[in-house]
Amino acid sequence: MPLPRKNIEKLIPYQPGKPIGELRRQLKIRKIIKLASNENPLGPSPKSKQAIKKALSEINRYPEGSCFYLRRGLSRKLKLKPDMLVFGNGSDELIDIIIKTFVEEGENIVTADITFLEYQIIARTLGREVIEVGLRNFRYDLKSMLRVINRKTKVIFIANPNNPTGTYVTARELNEFIKKVPRRVLVVLDEAYDIFVDAADFPRSMNYLKARGNVIILKTFSKAFGLAGLRIGYAIGPERLISYMERVRPPFNVNLLAQVASAAALEDKDYIKKTRQSIIEGRKYICSQLVKLGLAFLPSVANFILIDVARDGKELYKEMLKYGLIVRDMQQYGLSNFIRVTVGSRTENRKFIRVLSQILIK
Numbered sequence: 001m002p003l004p005r006k007n008i009e010k011l012i013p014y015q016p017g018k019p020i021g022e023l024r025r026q027l028k029i030r031k032i033i034k035l036a037s038n039e040n041p042l043g044p045s046p047k048s049k050q051a052i053k054k055a056l057s058e059i060n061r062y063p064e065g066s067c068f069y070l071r072r073g074l075s076r077k078l079k080l081k082p083d084m085l086v087f088g089n090g091s092d093e094l095i096d097i098i099i100k101t102f103v104e105e106g107e108n109i110v111t112a113d114i115t116f117l118e119y120q121i122i123a124r125t126l127g128r129e130v131i132e133v134g135l136r137n138f139r140y141d142l143k144s145m146l147r148v149i150n151r152k153t154k155v156i157f158i159a160n161p162n163n164p165t166g167t168y169v170t171a172r173e174l175n176e177f178i179k180k181v182p183r184r185v186l187v188v189l190d191e192a193y194d195i196f197v198d199a200a201d202f203p204r205s206m207n208y209l210k211a212r213g214n215v216i217i218l219k220t221f222s223k224a225f226g227l228a229g230l231r232i233g234y235a236i237g238p239e240r241l242i243s244y245m246e247r248v249r250p251p252f253n254v255n256l257l258a259q260v261a262s263a264a265a266l267e268d269k270d271y272i273k274k275t276r277q278s279i280i281e282g283r284k285y286i287c288s289q290l291v292k293l294g295l296a297f298l299p300s301v302a303n304f305i306l307i308d309v310a311r312d313g314k315e316l317y318k319e320m321l322k323y324g325l326i327v328r329d330m331q332q333y334g335l336s337n338f339i340r341v342t343v344g345s346r347t348e349n350r351k352f353i354r355v356l357s358q359i360l361i362k
């Protein structure tokens with residue numbers, strides 16, 4: 001039997017939120033609510049759906065590798081040169097491309113211990129070392145991260161806001177940090193959830209693009225833009241760094257429907273505004289109810305909330321499944337008394353609180 005590379009056997013695969021179809025097959029109930037993967041509860045933008053319908057008759061053709069129209073639309077919107085953008089099959093793929101492009105064998109990446117797991121899974125898959133720095137009060141500890149940077153450090157990943165905590169690093173903290181990171185080290189700011197932030201001291205990451213030439217920003221269409229199922233994200237960075245990533249990017253990595261749907265979603269200001277309002281309102285509602293239930297949780301600026309359920313989170317997760325509700329247990333992070341819940345629609349949020357209260361009083 002052929003053996004995999006040495007590091008592959010030790011890998012723990014990424015565990016995604018349970019798909020609705022899977023639970024439906026298991027429970028044989030129709031109405032299932034998924035609050036496990038931070039998706040947009042409003043459905044896709046009508047403009048995306050229209051664009052997909054129009055493009056359906058063209059799917060016998062390969063997509064444009066350069067994402068021409070999307071690139072043009074996005075560069076105009078962001079007021080950036082088109083060559084400062086590179087697109088990926090989800091931002092997941094861009095994390096992979098970044099590590100393949102910049103991290104040599106024997107070099108390492110630095111990130112937090114409780115953060116988006118793909119940074120470390122992809123680095124380890126590629127046989128690269130990972131230095132994990134503990135959170136401080138559930139927030140990225142940038143000072144400690146500076147201290148662990150060594151000669152072999154090549155990339156630092158910062159999820160801002162962080163998943164699964166929903167906390168963020170402030171503009172002031174990030175300014176201080178970026179000033180002190182050596183220029184030969186790439187700082188990746190993963191802003192998958194930035195649209196949901198309503199904090200005045202959240203960093204304006206675009207300001208870092210020019211300043212030192214070692215910052216790349218990651219964005220996704222999976223969350224606020226409602227296109228998780230199509231898989232598309234992008235990176236913004238200095239042209240030179242982006243051009244290196246373009247050499248590594250597979251030729252047709254972003255499919256044709258994802259390209260037209262995301263270009264259309266970008267233009268749907270009403271949809272984005274509605275999404276943002278709905279999440280901010282839902283977040284407030286869930287938090288106020290958690291206070292009433294006497295549960296501790298982390299103040300979140302994202303579209304999910306990390307809750308200390310003061311009991312085994314995995315058991316609670318399983319119990320919720322019986323009610324047709326999918327949340328996320330946090331065992332893979334070693335947070336055994338926590339669950340993470342995505343902010344859903346108004347009805348979904350109410351159902352979540354109802355089920356949670358019922359289970360807690362049992």
Ligand SMILES: Cc1ncc(COP(=O)(O)O)c(C=O)c1O
Binds near residue numbers: 037038162192220222
């Ligand atoms: C912080 C963060 N970055 C990146 C991603 C990946 O998003 P996608 O690959 O769907 O663009 C996620 C998804 O959950 C995330 O939480």
